Amino acid sequence: MLELDAEALYVELQHGVRSLLAEGTRPDAALVGIWSGGAWLAERLQRDLALAGTHGVISSTLHRDDFNARGLVTQDGKGTDPTQLPFAIDGRHIVLVDDVLHTGRTIRAVVNELFDFGRPASVTLAVLVDRGGRELPIAAAFAAAKLALPAGQRLRLARADDSRFSFAVTGNV
Amino acid sequence: MLELDAEALYVELQHGVRSLLAEGTRPDAALVGIWSGGAWLAERLQRDLALAGTHGVISSTLHRDDFNARGLVTQDGKGTDPTQLPFAIDGRHIVLVDDVLHTGRTIRAVVNELFDFGRPASVTLAVLVDRGGRELPIAAAFAAAKLALPAGQRLRLARADDSRFSFAVTGNV
Numbered sequence: 001m002l003e004l005d006a007e008a009l010y011v012e013l014q015h016g017v018r019s020l021l022a023e024g025t026r027p028d029a030a031l032v033g034i035w036s037g038g039a040w041l042a043e044r045l046q047r048d049l050a051l052a053g054t055h056g057v058i059s060s061t062l063h064r065d066d067f068n069a070r071g072l073v074t075q076d077g078k079g080t081d082p083t084q085l086p087f088a089i090d091g092r093h094i095v096l097v098d099d100v101l102h103t104g105r106t107i108r109a110v111v112n113e114l115f116d117f118g119r120p121a122s123v124t125l126a127v128l129v130d131r132g133g134r135e136l137p138i139a140a141a142f143a144a145a146k147l148a149l150p151a152g153q154r155l156r157l158a159r160a161d162d163s164r165f166s167f168a169v170t171g172n173v
Numbered sequence: 174m175l176e177l178d179a180e181a182l183y184v185e186l187q188h189g190v191r192s193l194l195a196e197g198t199r200p201d202a203a204l205v206g207i208w209s210g211g212a213w214l215a216e217r218l219q220r221d222l223a224l225a226g227t228h229g230v231i232s233s234t235l236h237r238d239d240f241n242a243r244g245l246v247t248q249d250g251k252g253t254d255p256t257q258l259p260f261a262i263d264g265r266h267i268v269l270v271d272d273v274l275h276t277g278r279t280i281r282a283v284v285n286e287l288f289d290f291g292r293p294a295s296v297t298l299a300v301l302v303d304r305g306g307r308e309l310p311i312a313a314a315f316a317a318a319k320l321a322l323p324a325g326q327r328l329r330l331a332r333a334d335d336s337r338f339s340f341a342v343t344g345n346v
Contacts, residue, residue: 065288
């Protein structure tokens with residue numbers, strides 16, 4: 001049985017993101033969370049790191065490489081796109097936040113979505129968990145934990161009513 | 174003065190690419206070199222590793238994020254696209270080869286170009302030199318050398334008439 005303390009990993013992520021934001025003096029760096037787990041993380045990081053402004057939210061829906069097979073299916077089942085970027089992307093240093101890094105296909109999709117809004121100065125990735133299994137040449141600058149999971153298992157962040165994080169593991173080996 | 178022995182690094186790259194091709198039994202893996210330095214490397218790797226078939230060549234021209242500013246300017250100045258993929262990309266394990274990994278913007282462009290031809294099972298990146306300075310969450314699975322260069326300097330592979338490789342460093346600190 002896998003035991004991952006999402007709250008403890010969140011504290012690590014907070015330190016990691018603080019360092020990334022401080023690198024090379026990036027006063028204009030902005031957090032963008034990947035829908036849905038990464039968006040929860042970005043929301044809390046924005047508050048806990050006392051960052052000015054609002055975090056962004058981005059979805060991979062429109063650029064997924066299985067878009068033809070899936071069509072416009074979103075988390076809420078209503079076909080709406082949760083992307084919300086309340087600031088200019090052009091020339092901006094973006095710190096992308098996600099719960100789990102796996103194949104890298106979501107990150108490719110999300111970076112392409114970002115570029116639809118402008119040409120960022122840089123995009124850096126920070127995640128709670130890097131579970132390996134990469135299928136694209138994608139890497140996180142910071143991962144609070146690295147572990148290996150069987151390909152058939154799914155790991156995703158859950159958020160309780162009191163805003164506390166936990167991990168849900170589903171699927172068979 | 175920077176001394177980089179491109180021929181010695183090529184031998185390292187050859188070992189690295191051989192390992193990547195052997196990973197997880199990928200009999201159908203294909204080499205694709207990024208125009209122009211990576212294409213020279215892929216051509217020679219294809220021969221030295223005695224791989225069946227022909228290597229692919231891909232260019233970042235059509236997907237570059239500064240396409241609007243640059244337009245269709247290619248190496249030969251003739252506005253032609255050197256991309257040549259003489260095999261199906263769909264479901265294929267692709268090993269991308271390049272001479273120098275820097276910001277990652279070329280890799281993003283080239284991966285998008287690959288996806289225009291199909292949905293590869295995986296894309297893995299191998300390079301002669303990782304010079305740091307990443308602006309996107311891109312990483313190589315293998316780099317024969319890692320070094321830091323001033324942002325203003327340009328490092329690129331050159332190929333002599335006898336096919337031997339060397340590095341050319343241009344630009345000021």
